[in-house]
Amino acid sequence: MKVALVGNPNTGKTSLFNRLTGLNQKVGNYQGVTVDSKAGQIRLENGDKLTLIDLPGTYSLHATSLDEEIVTEALTNPSFKDHPDAVVVVADAANLKRNLLLFTQVLDLGFPVVLVLNMMDEASKKGLDIDIKGLEDHFNVPIVPFNARKGKGVKELKKSLEAVTKRSKSASIFDPSEEFGSFADDASRLLGVDSAYASWLLAVSLHNRTIPESTRSKLKLLLKEHDLIPRRAQVKETISRYRYIDEVLNRFVSKTGEITKGNTDLLDKIFTHKILGFLIFFAILALTFQAVFSWASWPMDMIELFFANLSTWVIDILPQGPLAELIADGLIPGLAGVLVFIPQITILFAFIALLEETGYMSRVVFLMDSSMRKFGMNGRSVVPLLSGMACAIPAVMATRSINNWKERLTTILVTPFMTCSARLPVYTILIALVVPSTKVLGFLNLQGLVLMGLYVFGFVMAVTSSLVFSRVLKSSHKGYLIMEMPTYKLPQGRNVGLTIVEKVKSFVMSAGKIILSISMILWVLANYGPEERRENAITEIQQAATAENWSPEEVESKLAAADLENSYIGIFGKAIEPAIRPLGYDWKIGIALISSFAAREVFVGTMATIYAISDPDNESRIKDQMKADINPLTGDRTFSFAVAMSLLIFYALAMQCMSTIAVVYRETKSWSWPILQFVFMTGLAYILSFIVYQVLK
Numbered sequence: 170m171k172v173a174l175v176g177n178p179n180t181g182k183t184s185l186f187n188r189l190t191g192l193n194q195k196v197g198n199y200q201g202v203t204v205d206s207k208a209g210q211i212r213l214e215n216g217d218k219l220t221l222i223d224l225p226g227t228y229s230l231h232a233t234s235l236d237e238e239i240v241t242e243a244l245t246n247p248s249f250k251d252h253p254d255a256v257v258v259v260a261d262a263a264n265l266k267r268n269l270l271l272f273t274q275v276l277d278l279g280f281p282v283v284l285v286l287n288m289m290d291e292a293s294k295k296g297l298d299i300d301i302k303g304l305e306d307h308f309n310v311p312i313v314p315f316n317a318r319k320g321k322g323v324k325e326l327k328k329s330l331e332a333v334t335k336r337s338k339s340a341s342i343f344d345p346s347e348e349f350g351s352f353a354d355d356a357s358r359l360l361g362v363d364s365a366y367a368s369w370l371l372a373v374s375l376h377n378r379t380i381p382e383s384t385r386s387k388l389k390l391l392l393k394e395h396d397l398i399p400r401r402a403q404v405k406e407t408i409s410r411y412r413y414i415d416e417v418l419n420r421f422v423s424k425t426g427e428i429t430k431g432n433t434d435l436l437d438k439i440f441t442h443k444i445l446g447f448l449i450f451f452a453i454l455a456l457t458f459q460a461v462f463s464w465a466s467w468p469m470d471m472i473e474l475f476f477a478n479l480s481t482w483v484i485d486i487l488p489q490g491p492l493a494e495l496i497a498d499g500l501i502p503g504l505a506g507v508l509v510f511i512p513q514i515t516i517l518f519a520f521i522a523l524l525e526e527t528g529y530m531s532r533v534v535f536l537m538d539s540s541m542r543k544f545g546m547n548g549r550s551v552v553p554l555l556s557g558m559a560c561a562i563p564a565v566m567a568t569r570s571i572n573n574w575k576e577r578l579t580t581i582l583v584t585p586f587m588t589c590s591a592r593l594p595v596y597t598i599l600i601a602l603v604v605p606s607t608k609v610l611g612f613l614n615l616q617g618l619v620l621m622g623l624y625v626f627g628f629v630m631a632v633t634s635s636l637v638f639s640r641v642l643k644s645s646h647k648g649y650l651i652m653e654m655p656t657y658k659l660p661q662g663r664n665v666g667l668t669i670v671e672k673v674k675s676f677v678m679s680a681g682k683i684i685l686s687i688s689m690i691l692w693v694l695a696n697y698g699p700e701e702r703r704e705n706a707i708t709e710i711q712q713a714a715t716a717e718n719w720s721p722e723e724v725e726s727k728l729a730a731a732d733l734e735n736s737y738i739g740i741f742g743k744a745i746e747p748a749i750r751p752l753g754y755d756w757k758i759g760i761a762l763i764s765s766f767a768a769r770e771v772f773v774g775t776m777a778t779i780y781a782i783s784d785p786d787n788e789s790r791i792k793d794q795m796k797a798d799i800n801p802l803t804g805d806r807t808f809s810f811a812v813a814m815s816l817l818i819f820y821a822l823a824m825q826c827m828s829t830i831a832v833v834y835r836e837t838k839s840w841s842w843p844i845l846q847f848v849f850m851t852g853l854a855y856i857l858s859f860i861v862y863q864v865l866k
Contacts, residue, residue: 170219171251172330175240175275176259177268178226179531179655181287181315185259186223187667188320206251213327222251228267230274230370231403241374244278245367255281255333257326262299262314263291265422269414270407273342276308277366281333284312285326291656300421307417343410345369349402352395359387373399433656440532450533454555457520465512472512476505499692508677510562510828515669517556517563522668526660535654544632545639547571550580554631557587558624561829565836566672579638581836582846585829586631586822588624591769595820596620598776602796603813623821630822634849695764698736706731738763752819752855753812753862755800765825772820811865815858822854 176182190209207223224243225236232238243251256275260268265286276282284304286292292299305312311329315322345353345365356372357365360380371380372388380388392399440446480497487493524530538548549571557564564584571577588596600616607615710731714724733739734756742760749759757776764771776795798807806812824830824847833843 170217170255171222171253172219172333173222173224173243173251173253173256174259175224175244175256175271176226177228177261177264177271179653180226180259180261180268182226182259183223184661184664185285185287185315186221187664188323189326190221191667208251211327211330213331214324215331217331219330221257222253224251227271229271229407231407232374241370244275244280245362245364245370253280255283255330257283257285257330259285259287259315261291262286262289263295263297265292265297265299266411266414266418269417270410273410273414274366274370276310277342279364279366282310283326283329283333284308284310285315285322286312287315289314289316296424298423298425300423303421304417307421341366342413343406345406348405348409349395349397352391352397355391355395356388359384359391373397373402433654436657437532437654440529441536446532446536450536453524453529454552457517457552457556460516460520465516468512469509472509473505476501476508494696495689495692498696499689502692510560511673511677513560514563514566514673517567518669518672519665521552521567522665523660526658526664528655528657531654544635545576545579546635547573547576550576553580553584554587554628557584557589560589560591561585561587561826562832563672565829565832568836575639575642578642578837578842579635581833582638582842582849583631583635585824585826585846585850586627586634588627588821589769589826591826592623592820595765595769595772596623596817598772598795599808599813599817602808603810623817627821630853634853694738694741695733695736698732698740703732703735706735733760751862752858753809753815753866755807757807758812758816762819762825765820766827768828769820769825809866811862814865815862818861819854819858822850822857824850 174182174186186207186209189211209221209223211219211221213219222243224240227237227240229237230241230244232241243249243253244256246252258268258272258275260272272282272284286299286301289299301312301314311333313322313326313329315326343366349369352372353365353369357363357368360368360371362368362371372391374380440449480501483497483501484493487496521530524533533551534548536548537551541547541550550568553564553567553571556567561584564587565581568577568580568584571580597620600619604616604619609615609618707728710724710727713719714727719727734742739756739760742756742763745759745763746754746756749762754762761772761776795808796806799805800807808816830843830847833846834840837843
């Protein structure tokens with residue numbers, strides 16, 4: 170049996186779902202949209218099993234967003250994959266009037282229903298006395314008082330679910346035929362839906378993906394014939410339901426106790442203050458960023474060290490040959506490239522989950538919404554953008570908190586502009602090449618100011634690009650924000666833990682497969698090439714080594730450089746040299762650009778190999794070789810001031826991170842957006858790098 174879990178946002182629905190299903194959860198996606206599907210298995214008291222489906226939070230079945238459309242579609246379309254046999258409606262006992270609107274709509278669809286009254290303690294603080302037995306008899310549904318945080322009511326809910334499908338259906342609360350005459354019957358015949366209220370919901374829906382275009386056209390004619398405007402019809406229904414709900418609450422809910430004032434109002438005055446609120450928010454973000462950037466470094470180093478040792482061990486125990494090299498230099502590093510991000514993802518989502526659990530995240534959204542909306546985003550875009558300064562991968566995943574499709578997609582597309590930690594090795598070596606280490610105003614380091622300028626430049630480009638995307642992207646959904654401020658509460662460890670496990674598992678199992686595949690492809694391209702061409706290069710080096718009496722270390726380094734130059738990726742570097750020459754780059758920089766697609770920090774290692782440095786970790790020698798290298802075409806230094814500045818701009822803007830591309834694909838459920846993102850960012854990087862080089866050269 171499938172049971173859908175529905176409710177308003179902030180009613181504790183997710184806590185109840187986690188309490189009932191634990192780790193027996195499966196996260197998927199609904200076809201054609203970016204909304205995730207969550208389902209879990211429950212074993213009832215009698216031993217039976219059922220599937221609990223956690224539908225997105227919604228205030229009403231009159232959908233105004235993509236996630237709300239999923240709820241309406243799941244409950245009205247029998248062919249929908251998550252169409253339930255019964256429904257559990259989770260309601261906030263302290264805000265029954267608002268929550269019963271959705272409950273009465275679900276009842277009119279004819280489902281067997283269980284009503285869960287969560288947060289009974291909050292209702293008591295408000296001095297509310299709820300006659301649960303009277304409500305049960307009135308609605309003819311089982312009602313279960315529940316505390317999702319403490320797990321009180323789990324057994325009672327499971328017992329109610331055992332018998333829910335055997336109960337008789339409740340009487341209709343809202344009859345469309347009484348309110349709108351023959352229109353409801355005509356719409357029902359046109360749509361071929363048995364349920365009168367389901368057909369009514371579909372008929373007045375403003376954007377429903379399930380109705381064929383031909384039927385939609387007929388519906389428009391029917392609406393015009395009956396002089397009905399969908400939005401007004403929805404409002405009329407809502408008013409009718411609230412009149413009914415008021416009558417019910419007057420009978421079964423009374424205010425007998427004293428209202429206990431909590432700390433929510435006092436804390437809101439602080440956290441949403443126009444000045445103090447921003448200071449507190451930026452302090453929390455600074456702590457989050459510091460944690461993601463610093464706390465993750467040790468476990469990330471350990472992961473990299475483990476896989477480096479694993480590669481060495483594999484080389485030692487396996488017979489020498491292509492298979493051993495593929496495993497040691499392709500498969501294992503590719504796997505490391507997936508798992509090395511786990512500490513950052515874990516820490517970031519731990520902070521986000523804690524902020525959401527405490528209720529503070531809603532205050533952040535409220536505080537930042539008006540500022541971010543000017544750039545085509547909303548308040549929920551702030552955390553992903555700033556966490557992108559550590560790593561774009563968890564930052565893109567953090568956009569899941571943004572409900573509006575257009576604003577979420579805009580945030581995803583511009584987040585990689587933020588300067589991530591992978592750019593730092595590139596920035597530091599290029600800045601050290603051409604920017605003198607002099608003092609500005611007596612105490613500021615010029616190199617440090619240039620580095621800070623690159624961070625600011627990345628942010629400016631992100632918000633500027635968001636303006637472009639917000640005007641190009643089309644959406645029928647208006648970009649307004651409807652939300653409520655939940656009460657502050659201590660975070661629940663179970664919810665935080667399950668959130669972290671879900672995010673890490675999603676990254677490893679989905680994006681990880683793509684990252685691993687691309688890593689192995691890059692390894693093959695860098696380690697293989699035309700045999701004759703490679704043999705000729707080896708012969709030339711051996712002859713030069715004999716003639717010039719090179720040391721064994723020099724021979725080995727030269728052979729490695731020649732091997733790379735004559736690999737397929739090296740050949741490709743030569744092939745693209747005409748395209749990158751206007752930027753001031755030669756084929757060696759071209760190879761670095763290609764290799765950096767795996768990870769931007771690969772730039773330094775690639776330079777070390779190209780310039781025949783036997784010790785890649787010796788950064789000073791890399792800089793010396795790069796500084797001394799001469800471009801044979803121009804006669805100038807290969808890394809002149811103009812070239813270095815051009816490269817800095819290119820690395821600041823270009824999409825050179827296959828991991829981010831993989832995650833963008835995972836989050837958007839389409840290759841179209843990561844391809845658009847790659848073309849836009851790389852094209853912008855090319856144009857601005859070209860301008861910088863041509864002006865400065």
